Amino acid sequence: MNADALRGHMEALLLSVLEREPLHGYAIIEALRERSGGALDVPTGTVYPALRRLESAGYLAGEWAVSGGRxxxxxxxxxxxxxxxxxxxxxxxxxxxAIGSVLDPSR
Incomplete structure (x- = not known):
């Protein structure tokens, strides 16, 4: 999927993925990929800064944990x-x- 198409929507996507359960960064990336049927293969360089912005805004709470020795x-x-x-x-x-009404005026 075109990266420009995601611009402005990444934070909403991240909030949605985290609605079900707490996840670490890589699991978030995997959830985006899985829930989109593989269409969203978002790089870590896009996800982690967005997670930090959401945490700074108070929309997410983060904590360090050890999982599998990591x-x-x-x-x-x-x-x-x-x-x-x-x-x-x-x-x-x-x-x-609104976009659907423009692209498909027969709706």
Missing amino acids: KRRTYRLTDAGRTALAGERSAWKAFTS
């Missing part, structure tokens, strides 16, 4: 993150409806 930062959605995700979903529905 130290990993695990992220979970906060209450503020759930509220932000609800807003992102609402905005996405309005956006896709």
Whole structure:
């Protein structure tokens, strides 16, 4: 998928993936890939800065944990993150409806 198409939507995608359960960075990348049927193969250089922005905004809480002998930062959605995700979903529905009306005027 074109990286430009993701611009402006990465944070909503990350919040959505973390809605189900806390995950570490690589697991988040794998979840994006899996949930998109392989269409989203997002590089770590895109995901980790976005995770840090979301954590700084208070939408995610991160903590270090040891898993399989490796130290990993695990992220979970906060209450503020759930509220932000609800807003992102609402905005996405309005956006896709408007674009759909233009691209498929027979709707």
